[in-house]
Amino acid sequence: MTREMTGAGMVLQALKDQGVKHIFGYPGGAVLPIYDEIIQQDDIEHILVRHEQGAGHAAEGYARSTGRPGVVLVTSGPGATNMVTALTDAMLDSIPLVCITGQVPTHLIGTDAFQECDTVGITRNCTKHNWLVRDVNDLPRIIHEAFYVATSGRPGPVVIDIPKDVQFATGTYQGPTANPAAAHKSYRPQIKGDLNAVRQAIELMASAKKPVFYTGGGVINSGPHASQLLRELVQLTGFPVTSTLMGLGAYPASGANWLGMLGMHGTYEANMTMHDCDVMICIGARFDDRITGRIDAFAPNARKIHIDIDPSSINKVVKVDVPVIGDVGHVLEDMVRLWRSSGAKADPAALKGWWAQINQWRARNCLAYTPNNDIIMPQYALQRLAELTKGRETYVSTEVGQHQMWAAQYIGFESPNHWLTSGGLGTMGYGLPACIGAQVAHRDALSICVAGDASVLMNMQEMSTAVQFNLPVKIFILNNQYMGMVRQWQQLLHGNRMSHSYMESLPDFVKLAEAYGGVGFRVEKPGELDDAIREMIAVDRPVLFDCRVANLANCFPMIPSGKAHNEMLLPDEANDEAVANAIGSAGKALV
Numbered sequence: 001m002t003r004e005m006t007g008a009g010m011v012l013q014a015l016k017d018q019g020v021k022h023i024f025g026y027p028g029g030a031v032l033p034i035y036d037e038i039i040q041q042d043d044i045e046h047i048l049v050r051h052e053q054g055a056g057h058a059a060e061g062y063a064r065s066t067g068r069p070g071v072v073l074v075t076s077g078p079g080a081t082n083m084v085t086a087l088t089d090a091m092l093d094s095i096p097l098v099c100i101t102g103q104v105p106t107h108l109i110g111t112d113a114f115q116e117c118d119t120v121g122i123t124r125n126c127t128k129h130n131w132l133v134r135d136v137n138d139l140p141r142i143i144h145e146a147f148y149v150a151t152s153g154r155p156g157p158v159v160i161d162i163p164k165d166v167q168f169a170t171g172t173y174q175g176p177t178a179n180p181a182a183a184h185k186s187y188r189p190q191i192k193g194d195l196n197a198v199r200q201a202i203e204l205m206a207s208a209k210k211p212v213f214y215t216g217g218g219v220i221n222s223g224p225h226a227s228q229l230l231r232e233l234v235q236l237t238g239f240p241v242t243s244t245l246m247g248l249g250a251y252p253a254s255g256a257n258w259l260g261m262l263g264m265h266g267t268y269e270a271n272m273t274m275h276d277c278d279v280m281i282c283i284g285a286r287f288d289d290r291i292t293g294r295i296d297a298f299a300p301n302a303r304k305i306h307i308d309i310d311p312s313s314i315n316k317v318v319k320v321d322v323p324v325i326g327d328v329g330h331v332l333e334d335m336v337r338l339w340r341s342s343g344a345k346a347d348p349a350a351l352k353g354w355w356a357q358i359n360q361w362r363a364r365n366c367l368a369y370t371p372n373n374d375i376i377m378p379q380y381a382l383q384r385l386a387e388l389t390k391g392r393e394t395y396v397s398t399e400v401g402q403h404q405m406w407a408a409q410y411i412g413f414e415s416p417n418h419w420l421t422s423g424g425l426g427t428m429g430y431g432l433p434a435c436i437g438a439q440v441a442h443r444d445a446l447s448i449c450v451a452g453d454a455s456v457l458m459n460m461q462e463m464s465t466a467v468q469f470n471l472p473v474k475i476f477i478l479n480n481q482y483m484g485m486v487r488q489w490q491q492l493l494h495g496n497r498m499s500h501s502y503m504e505s506l507p508d509f510v511k512l513a514e515a516y517g518g519v520g521f522r523v524e525k526p527g528e529l530d531d532a533i534r535e536m537i538a539v540d541r542p543v544l545f546d547c548r549v550a551n552l553a554n555c556f557p558m559i560p561s562g563k564a565h566n567e568m569l570l571p572d573e574a575n576d577e578a579v580a581n582a583i584g585s586a587g588k589a590l591v
Helices: 007-017 029-038 052-066 084-093 119-126 136-151 164-168 195-206 217-221 224-237 268-276 328-342 348-362 378-388 402-410 431-441 455-468 484-493 509-516 526-538 576-590
Strands: 002-006 022-025 045-048 070-074 097-103 129-132 157-163 170-174 211-215 241-243 258-261 279-283 303-308 322-325 394-398 446-452 474-479 519-523 543-548
Touching (some): 002 007, 007 029, 007 136, 029 097, 029 164, 045 431, 052 084, 052 394, 097 119, 119 157, 129 136, 136 157, 195 279, 241 268, 258 402, 268 348, 279 328, 303 328, 378 402, 394 402, 394 431, 402 474, 402 484, 431 455, 431 474, 474 526, 509 519, 509 543
Parallel strands (some): 022 045, 097 157, 129 157, 211 241, 241 258, 394 446
16 A cells, blocks of 8 residues: 555554554654644544653553553653653563654754754663654654564564654655565564474473473563463473563463462572472573572573573573574474474473472472461462452553562462563553553453552552543552562661661552542451452442551562572571571672
């Protein structure tokens, strides 16, 4: 399809041709031509946010919960710079975003014009690629290319910077090509894994005495088929499986082989299994520091297989024995087929002994906590939330902090794309807008944000967005009146000197919800919790749920920074002397 239209018209037509149904954005002078096109059509719904960072995180929640790219439209200058945090967050967590920014007219670029900034320069290091469009006839090609780059290979964010005069200019629109990969000679990610490498991986797996699958967000990014293949491979092999924070849901939490999350706040059984394994199969994860602990003590006796679509991730942090570069779904398909056809089997006696050891670690019950009849323990609050939302189509986002780790520990995810959290960047303020993005994509589902009283305030203004668009999101605040994780580290590492981590002037969240036009709940006693959660779920409006929890509860298990997986701090061991011995001076330096 080719026809004459304005640059602004091209933007809307290209988005429609890419199958876009929703845009998250905030208008400004440099994008008014595009907004004028938006109001004259009904195919794409625009969600007006209250801050550009909120737009970015909402688009992330939309993308993570659907597997489709999130689309953002913001103006020049501060509109673009306010997107930097969300772009960086999406870059680290491999979330496909297409961000369209306005720019001053081309003849004013470089003159320090009103609301001008070097958007391409500023976003170069936090995007997969970015473009400054100077010719309206290049605009359609660039938009289609942007969607291809954002969604192929390792997904990530892209930016298209469009000067205002290009939006007004008239040119020839061309639709997307039938095979975008063929049109991109410079960007062709490797999809299929090398079969010889896959065979080596199968042989190594069959020789294992103490194997473990270490899975990450790459399994989810590859699509539902990859999660199904992972489950099939786990069943075929009988191997234990664990996951990073970003990979939760790829394998069901109710599965017999599930060890729970691993890493700094992972389970005892997952971390001990990783430490003692002799063959590690890393699938779609990148060996980041929250997972590995001390590198020279990370799985010291293991031979390592690493499956990843990003070649730069191979041997970047941990040297591996069998690298397999390719899309997780394609590689898992080959692995399942070759495992079946070769009749491969791990040593059954060794595997039985390995599971006996794992079950001893499981018996440690590392997520146990002391219940309290008078004060709501945060762990209990999340257990009740998980129990009372069972059987529903539920999407859970989080802010960042203790509540995030507790949610990962106590809410079991049975399927991919239902867990939305900021992993690599650890962005406070992510959860509420991400919850909105998921609700936009799944209008009839239950969308819940597990939040802390500190981080939820970072983008609280997006409650107004939820009210305007009738999005009945539930913001479940574990209110301990602290920046909980900061306070925990100050207690453990800085002599209990709680420097600026106490929120001395928190708002009344019930009144705040009502001020926005939503509904507020406050619960202070364990016995009141179940009925209040049921009522929260039943309300068809945005909710702020102020759950008052124990102020000084700490998040355990925990691997102190700079320590190995077998040097975990468990809840019943975490007295002051044990903490001091476990952390030591090296841990202080590495936090």
